[in-house]
Amino acid sequence: MHEYEALIVGAGGAGLYAALEASKTGKTAVLSKLFPIRSHTGAAQGGIGAALGNLEEDKPEWHAFDTVKGGDYLTDQNAAILLSEDAIQAVYELENKGLPFSRTPEGLIDQRRFGGHTRNFGEAPVRRACYAADRTGHMILQTLYQQCIKNDVVFFDEYYVLDVVMEGQRCSGLVTVNFSTGEIHIFKAKAVLFATGGFGRMFRITSNAYANTGDGQALLINRGVPLEDLEFYQFHPTGIRGLGILITEGVRGEGGILRNAKGERFMERYAPTLLDLAPRDMIARAIHSEIQELRGIKGDGSVDDFIYLDATHLGKEKIEAKLPDIAEFSRTYLGVDPADKPMPVHPTAHYAMGGIPTDLIGRVIFNSQGTTYEGLYAAGECACVSVHGANRLGTNSLVELIVYGRRAGQHMAQYVKGADFGIVPPDVGEPARARLAELQSQRNGPDPESLRQEMQRVMMENVGIYRNGENMAKAKNTLGEMRQVYTQIKANDPSKAFNTQVLEILELGHLLDLAYMMTACALNRQESRGAHAREDYPERDDKNWLKHTLAWLEDGKIRLDYKNVDISRWAPKPRKY
Amino acid sequence: MKITVEIQRFNPESDSKSYTQKYKVDAEPTDRLLTVLLDIKGTQDPTLGIRKSCAHGVCGSDAMVINGKERLACKTLIKDVAQGEGAVIRVEPLRNLPIQRDLMVDQHKFFKNYMHVKPYFMSSEEPKEKEFRQTPDERQKFEEGTKCILCVSCYSACPVIQEVNPNFLGPAAIVQAARFNDDSRDEGFEERLLQLDYPDGIWPCESRFECTRVCPRGIKITKTINLTKRKIQQHKS
Numbered sequence: 072m073h074e075y076e077a078l079i080v081g082a083g084g085a086g087l088y089a090a091l092e093a094s095k096t097g098k099t100a101v102l103s104k105l106f107p108i109r110s111h112t113g114a115a116q117g118g119i120g121a122a123l124g125n126l127e128e129d130k131p132e133w134h135a136f137d138t139v140k141g142g143d144y145l146t147d148q149n150a151a152i153l154l155s156e157d158a159i160q161a162v163y164e165l166e167n168k169g170l171p172f173s174r175t176p177e178g179l180i181d182q183r184r185f186g187g188h189t190r191n192f193g194e195a196p197v198r199r200a201c202y203a204a205d206r207t208g209h210m211i212l213q214t215l216y217q218q219c220i221k222n223d224v225v226f227f228d229e230y231y232v233l234d235v236v237m238e239g240q241r242c243s244g245l246v247t248v249n250f251s252t253g254e255i256h257i258f259k260a261k262a263v264l265f266a267t268g269g270f271g272r273m274f275r276i277t278s279n280a281y282a283n284t285g286d287g288q289a290l291l292i293n294r295g296v297p298l299e300d301l302e303f304y305q306f307h308p309t310g311i312r313g314l315g316i317l318i319t320e321g322v323r324g325e326g327g328i329l330r331n332a333k334g335e336r337f338m339e340r341y342a343p344t345l346l347d348l349a350p351r352d353m354i355a356r357a358i359h360s361e362i363q364e365l366r367g368i369k370g371d372g373s374v375d376d377f378i379y380l381d382a383t384h385l386g387k388e389k390i391e392a393k394l395p396d397i398a399e400f401s402r403t404y405l406g407v408d409p410a411d412k413p414m415p416v417h418p419t420a421h422y423a424m425g426g427i428p429t430d431l432i433g434r435v436i437f438n439s440q441g442t443t444y445e446g447l448y449a450a451g452e453c454a455c456v457s458v459h460g461a462n463r464l465g466t467n468s469l470v471e472l473i474v475y476g477r478r479a480g481q482h483m484a485q486y487v488k489g490a491d492f493g494i495v496p497p498d499v500g501e502p503a504r505a506r507l508a509e510l511q512s513q514r515n516g517p518d519p520e521s522l523r524q525e526m527q528r529v530m531m532e533n534v535g536i537y538r539n540g541e542n543m544a545k546a547k548n549t550l551g552e553m554r555q556v557y558t559q560i561k562a563n564d565p566s567k568a569f570n571t572q573v574l575e576i577l578e579l580g581h582l583l584d585l586a587y588m589m590t591a592c593a594l595n596r597q598e599s600r601g602a603h604a605r606e607d608y609p610e611r612d613d614k615n616w617l618k619h620t621l622a623w624l625e626d627g628k629i630r631l632d633y634k635n636v637d638i639s640r641w642a643p644k645p646r647k648y
Numbered sequence: 649m650k651i652t653v654e655i656q657r658f659n660p661e662s663d664s665k666s667y668t669q670k671y672k673v674d675a676e677p678t679d680r681l682l683t684v685l686l687d688i689k690g691t692q693d694p695t696l697g698i699r700k701s702c703a704h705g706v707c708g709s710d711a712m713v714i715n716g717k718e719r720l721a722c723k724t725l726i727k728d729v730a731q732g733e734g735a736v737i738r739v740e741p742l743r744n745l746p747i748q749r750d751l752m753v754d755q756h757k758f759f760k761n762y763m764h765v766k767p768y769f770m771s772s773e774e775p776k777e778k779e780f781r782q783t784p785d786e787r788q789k790f791e792e793g794t795k796c797i798l799c800v801s802c803y804s805a806c807p808v809i810q811e812v813n814p815n816f817l818g819p820a821a822i823v824q825a826a827r828f829n830d831d832s833r834d835e836g837f838e839e840r841l842l843q844l845d846y847p848d849g850i851w852p853c854e855s856r857f858e859c860t861r862v863c864p865r866g867i868k869i870t871k872t873i874n875l876t877k878r879k880i881q882q883h884k885s
Contacts, residue, residue, distance in 0.1 A: 108797070169828070
């Protein structure tokens with residue numbers, strides 16, 4: 072049995088920042104199913120928002136307001152204020168740790184415009200996104216990993232968590248499998264942080280990595296932990312046609328324009344003030360409408376129709392300097408140089424606003440009163456603080472990783488000094504071991520690949536940008552049946568070591584649980600708010616629905632409750648841009 | 649189009665040596681090779697061992713040897729490596745590291761060498777203002793090294809490691825050292841010098857450019873190594 076005071080699961084931005092902080096006082100280890108620098112934080116492109124005001128006047132208060140309005144008032148305002156204030160210090164800390172930001176001629180951190188980020192409460196776009204070309208996430212991940220090496224943080228690479236050890240309302244360890252041997256390893260801990268990222272892989276078209284399968288969320292729901300606001304899932308407006316690979320909002324931040332088949336700048340009709348820099352949910356819906364109304368480039372309204380993201384007027388020099396990776400993706404996957412021709416794009420499943428409910432220092436919450444577990448933390452995309460509410464603004468995911476990963480790590484560092492180790496029974500790994508043995512029992516079972524594809528199709532068609540009750544009710548039943556089929560799946564690969572098939576089957580189970588829960592939550596919420604757009608309930612309904620959903624999965628049934636939204640600073644208003 | 653993918657297989661639990669297995673697939677010319685490999689894994693042979701994550705060339709998980717050259721499978725389209733009906737694509741694990749299983753290699757030595765060069769920012773003082781000032785030109789000087797995703801392609805392609813000195817530090821580690829040595833804010837050059845200036849350190853490099861040729865991030869690796877050598881020589885003289 073391994074023993075660490077603080078255990079971090081996941082080695083993306085939130086996990087690594089938390090590890091740096093926790094390891095200042097506590098014996099800390101990071102467990103990751105990938106090599107740390109392979110984490111999906113590295114795929115974030117455009118920037119990290121912070122009101123540094125390096126190019127024009129900016130204030131944290133404006134950033135907080137934009138975050139709240141962007142989240143369609145479901146954002147907890149105290150969390151957004153903290154986010155925007157801490158963001159400034161966090162960005163300077165990253166720079167001071169060596170992060171190679173792009174610079175202004177004066178040598179300051181350069182900043183660019185991004186969707187929904189405005190000056191003076193919505194007047195016009197503001198330069199708030201600090202960036203390193205279009206590789207901001209890569210640089211954050213590299214910088215944090217480098218600092219972890221410098222500070223001798225212990226890593227268990229390619230360890231996969233199978234179970235969470237809970238004693239009542241307290242977390243005391245983890246059951247894991249070492250990918251390279253197939254052996255079970257038990258970890259005892261005073262505090263455990265989940266920073267396991269999102270679950271875009273439940274959709275057919277996604278910007279997410281294969282690794283984004285919601286493992287932390289799914290493991291915890293099986294231990295009775297609720298999930299918050301799961302119905303809110305963001306589609307990024309500009310994914311590469313057919314593949315879903317992300318084309319950063321930074322393209323539009325630098326002046327790129329969305330155009331339909333007639334060449335119209337159609338955002339003029341949907342968001343007259345912010346245009347192509349309106350929040351993502353509105354732009355994704357606008358693209359969807361253009362395609363439905365036969366103004367897509369193909370013009371047939373089909374699911375694979377698309378529109379153009381035009382950056383040709385920016386010129387080759389600017390594109391190569393500020394958006395070099397985008398230019399390369401476009402050339403590689405589309406055969407298009409964005410300096411010469413517009414890029415064919417359509418929305419792509421991108422980001423979970425909902426997740427494991429936490430308080431402002433990352434402690435996991437288990438009821439509508441906000442009571443927290445002991446020794447159990449979450450941060451990053453897998454968590455729900457909630458700073459993103461019903462729709463996340465661009466750059467705020469990186470801000471959240473850094474601000475809340477850091478806060479959770481700091482609290483863990485303090486907590487482990489005064490806490491004892493809990494009890495981890497010696498046979499705690501037996502259920503996980505039995506599960507693996509059963510999976511590899513070499514009997515015939517249903518085919519995991521077709522089940523995965525079916526799940527991705529069902530989610531894409533029924534729980535995507537626009538939703539309605541009838542289709543979601545059917546989808547929920549289908550997903551419920553698929554969860555039953557899933558229990559019969561077997562792995563054909565009998566090997567212990569390096570068994571990727573077993574891991575993929577476990578990941579599929581996590582995705583199915585979350586897809587089922589997300590559909591149930593989306594069916595339950597009878598209004599349209601942020602990324603949750605119901606055809607049968609097209610209006611926001613603050614009277615009945617200005618509240619967070621909490622959902623539990625209990626014996627295959629969904630139980631729901633609600634939690635208040637912090638609206639202590641700004642009264643909810645209609646959302647126009 | 650119908651193509652054949654020849655994959656070098658090895659499972660330490662059942663095989664005494666590597667062998668080749670052929671799979672026939674129907675693929676679009678614009679498909680990513682990674683998609684084709686995962687399709688083989690999903691529908692023909694779930695035992696195929698492969699690492700993957702981002703699937704668009706930024707995480708560095710799926711470097712492998714494709715038709716004899718190191719490439720990322722997710723950044724390689726079928727039309728890049730197979731011309732016409734019946735074409736054959738040969739896929740092998742990276743070189744210069746022990747094979748774990750099929751297309752997965754043991755990267756510990758690579759990361760050990762990487763960590764050896766102290767690939768992190770060092771500064772003895774706090775910035776005078778909130779951030780260290782750095783002009784766009786100063787920032788540009790170490791741009792190359794910041795692009796590295798540690799995908800191991802250059803290490804695999806290095807003929808010096810293969811033919812001359814298996815203990816050579818390797819291209820990626822030197823690029824990572826240069827990324828900091830060339831950063832106007834960093835003060836770790838002398839410490840990193842000790843990690844580069846020894847017989848198995850930077851000096852075995854013979855400028856054979858294989859690393860530069862295969863780098864999926866287009867980093868001018870050989871040039872970076874030569875500039876670093878020159879910087880060390882200047883410092884010593």
